[in-house]
Amino acid sequence: MQVGFLGGAREVGRMGISVKSKTTQLLLDYGVMLERQPGFPMHVPPKEVDALILTHSHLDHSGAIPIFYIEGKRPLYTNKLNLELTQILIQDFIHLSGYYLPFEYIELKTMMKSNKHLDYGVSETVGDASFQLLNAGHTPGSSSVLVEADGKRLLFTGDFNMEDTKLLKGANFDCGDLDVVITESTYASEDHTPRPELEERFVGACTDVVSKGGIVLIPAFGVGRAQEIACTLYGNKFKYPVVFDGMAREASRVIMNDKEFLRDPKLFTDAMHSVDWVEGWRDRRRALRNPGVVISPAGMLKGGPSQFYISKVGKKANNAVFLVSFQIPGTPGKELLDKGICTIDGKVRKIKAKVQHFDFSSHCGATHLKENLKKVGGKPKVFCVHGAEGNCELLAKWANTELGLESVAPRTGETFQI
Ligand SMILES: [Zn+2]
Ligand SMILES: [Zn+2]
Numbered sequence: 001m002q003v004g005f006l007g008g009a010r011e012v013g014r015m016g017i018s019v020k021s022k023t024t025q026l027l028l029d030y031g032v033m034l035e036r037q038p039g040f041p042m043h044v045p046p047k048e049v050d051a052l053i054l055t056h057s058h059l060d061h062s063g064a065i066p067i068f069y070i071e072g073k074r075p076l077y078t079n080k081l082n083l084e085l086t087q088i089l090i091q092d093f094i095h096l097s098g099y100y101l102p103f104e105y106i107e108l109k110t111m112m113k114s115n116k117h118l119d120y121g122v123s124e125t126v127g128d129a130s131f132q133l134l135n136a137g138h139t140p141g142s143s144s145v146l147v148e149a150d151g152k153r154l155l156f157t158g159d160f161n162m163e164d165t166k167l168l169k170g171a172n173f174d175c176g177d178l179d180v181v182i183t184e185s186t187y188a189s190e191d192h193t194p195r196p197e198l199e200e201r202f203v204g205a206c207t208d209v210v211s212k213g214g215i216v217l218i219p220a221f222g223v224g225r226a227q228e229i230a231c232t233l234y235g236n237k238f239k240y241p242v243v244f245d246g247m248a249r250e251a252s253r254v255i256m257n258d259k260e261f262l263r264d265p266k267l268f269t270d271a272m273h274s275v276d277w278v279e280g281w282r283d284r285r286r287a288l289r290n291p292g293v294v295i296s297p298a299g300m301l302k303g304g305p306s307q308f309y310i311s312k313v314g315k316k317a318n319n320a321v322f323l324v325s326f327q328i329p330g331t332p333g334k335e336l337l338d339k340g341i342c343t344i345d346g347k348v349r350k351i352k353a354k355v356q357h358f359d360f361s362s363h364c365g366a367t368h369l370k371e372n373l374k375k376v377g378g379k380p381k382v383f384c385v386h387g388a389e390g391n392c393e394l395l396a397k398w399a400n401t402e403l404g405l406e407s408v409a410p411r412t413g414e415t416f417q418i
């Protein structure tokens with residue numbers, strides 16, 4: 001078996017892995033790097049690819065897949081929910097960045113038609129390789145991939161979380177002996193606040209602001225995080241109005257049709273029925289007249305209705321902006337967190353509202369990343385990918401010194417014979 005790293009090596013973004021057996025080439029994810037001009041994984045001639053396997057909808061894993069549908073149709077394996085959420089995100093991506101992309105809506109459409117639904121735990125064979133998807137606990141539908149070919153067994157974790165959240169059940173891999181593990185390394189250098197403690201602090205802080213007549217704006221990514229926040233407020237008996245806006249609405253409707261991917265479908269349904277869905281500008285303005293919580297994309301204030309909300313909510317000191325995801329340097333969210341100002345459409349705004357960060361991550365912290373590697377059977381070769389500067393190397397070094405496993409933080413373009 002040959003494993004090639006096309007992107008996402010020693011970086012977060014443009015994830016792409018090639019797995020080649022004697023007669024078959026599989027691609028695991030093919031995402032983009034979201035910068036001013038999107039970056040892509042290394043090129044692979046589409047006719048040399050037998051199948052694509054997608055772990056989850058996030059654009060750093062899915063955003064470049066339509067390239068394979070410019071000419072011809074390669075089968076794309078993922079579950080129905082991943083596929084539908086991916087469609088929402090790529091549609092938005094084409095809308096925002098179409099000028100820089102080598103594909104259009106038509107390729108996205110062909111991609112949707114080329115999907116082969118693959119549910120968790122169901123084995124599929126293409127050529128001389130077989131594979132299955134396992135729950136990854138990262139976003140609704142998110143998967144890890146187990147590939148068997150040439151007598152070798154490979155696990156690609158994709159993005160994963162082992163801790164239960166309000167929305168999802170944590171990942172718990174039980175794959176037997178493995179020859180290769182490709183693990184994400186996003187948080188190899190830090191742990192997250194335990195969920196129950198984080199939820200208590202977060203709901204307490206929301207209650208504090210709203211009970212004194214303020215509005216809390218929660219910029220949240222539309223797929224997964226927005227729903228997690230709504231479920232957290234509902235599940236902790238938050239008794240004030242919660243408004244739900246932007247792409248989060250469309251994603252929630254899609255998730256509603258595939259509730260079997262959720263930890264507690266009833267909690268999700270009840271939470272979704274408890275929020276006020278914004279249907280237009282009238283609702284949006286009305287949401288700002290009364291104390292309450294507004295959940296709206298984008299998570300880093302880069303686009304989406306959250307930009308409108310912050311221009312109003314940010315003016316008053318009795319309001320608050322609670323950021324609930326990692327803020328990438330260069331985004332308005334990061335600027336807000338560091339300097340208390342927010343530049344939107346070239347206009348610098350001083351934010352008087354209270355600003356606070358809550359670490360609602362959907363990735364494993366360092367302890368869980370290590371625990372997962374400890375649990376794996378056999379003596380697999382470990383590849384650490386999907387991590388910011390230094391983190392892939394850090395986890396690889398740990399697996400080598402502490403577990404005695406041969407471990408590498410590969411570079412983009414490197415291939416390995418297993
Ligand atoms: Zn992800
Ligand atoms: Zn990712």
